[in-house]
Ligand code: HEC
């Protein structure tokens with residue numbers, strides 16, 4: 001192979017590598033987005049800062065992403081909640097979308113609220129009122 005054709009091959013390989021790294025991974029662990037807009041409630045969507053929250057949870061991912069459960073097993077260590085916790089739970093699943101994020105519509109406990117209450121007791125200002133999370137502007 002001449003030096004020139006070797007360079008051409010290298011350039012093509014670099015291009016392919018860049019394309020692969022820019023496109024979403026086709027397999028393996030998905031990368032989380034920095035921010036998610038969680039939609040579904042007629043009161044409005046919830047803007048969830050994933051990157052900030054992973055730091056707030058000291059990178060203990062299982063604070064929110066529970067271990068695999070028999071009724072519907074995980075394919076990877078962390079997956080989108082809404083992929084399994086649908087608006088109406090389909091048996092054998094029992095926990096619907098709202099239940100995954102806060103227990104019942106009164107929202108006094110659950111995944112998001114438990115930590116917010118604990119943090120607020122330490123002087124933080126994490127939202128616990130319905131319309132501080134659910135906002136019409138997040139559509
Ligand atoms: C405070 C709660 C919380 C913590 C802590 C957290 N996550 Fe998440 N994560 C979420 C939520 C909520 C979503 C979006 C779910 C949805 O769209 O249904 C998400 C989405 C994801 C996704 C995207 C999954 C997909 O298939 O689209 C990945 C990957 C992920 N998280 C990884 C992590 C990792 C790694 C950590 C630890 C460093 C972590 N998360 C910590 C709540 C959390």
Ligand code: HEC
Nearest residue numbers: 064065069071072073074079080081084093094095100111
């Ligand atoms: C691969 C499927 C899957 C994913 C993804 C998933 N879950 Fe679950 N989850 C389950 C199963 C199965 C159960 C147990 C059956 C049930 O309660 O419906 C469960 C139960 C729960 C419960 C009730 C547990 C209890 O002890 O009362 C909560 C809360 C919950 N999940 C929150 C979340 C959150 C938040 C996320 C995303 C960060 C998430 N789940 C992602 C499958 C999943």
Ligand code: HEC
Nearest residue numbers: 047048049056057063111112115116119124125126127133
């Ligand atoms: C590990 C504890 C913890 C968990 C779990 C948690 N949060 Fe938070 N959240 C916080 C803290 C701390 C703040 C910021 C308080 C401050 O700035 O004083 C916050 C702030 C927020 C805010 C305001 C905007 C921002 O990010 O600063 C929203 C909205 C929010 N959280 C949504 C959620 C949702 C939705 C969930 C569940 C998927 C969740 N949080 C789970 C700790 C947590």
Ligand code: HEC
Nearest residue numbers: 038039040041046098101105106107112127128129130133
């Ligand atoms: C800490 C943030 C937070 C607070 C506070 C909160 N919610 Fe939610 N709620 C969520 C998230 C995240 C979801 C899942 C995304 C969605 O469905 O909008 C959700 C879902 C819901 C749903 C289900 C919508 C559907 O998809 O079927 C209802 C109903 C709901 N919330 C009502 C309430 C009410 C009423 C209050 C106040 C008593 C409240 N929420 C307080 C974060 C919050």
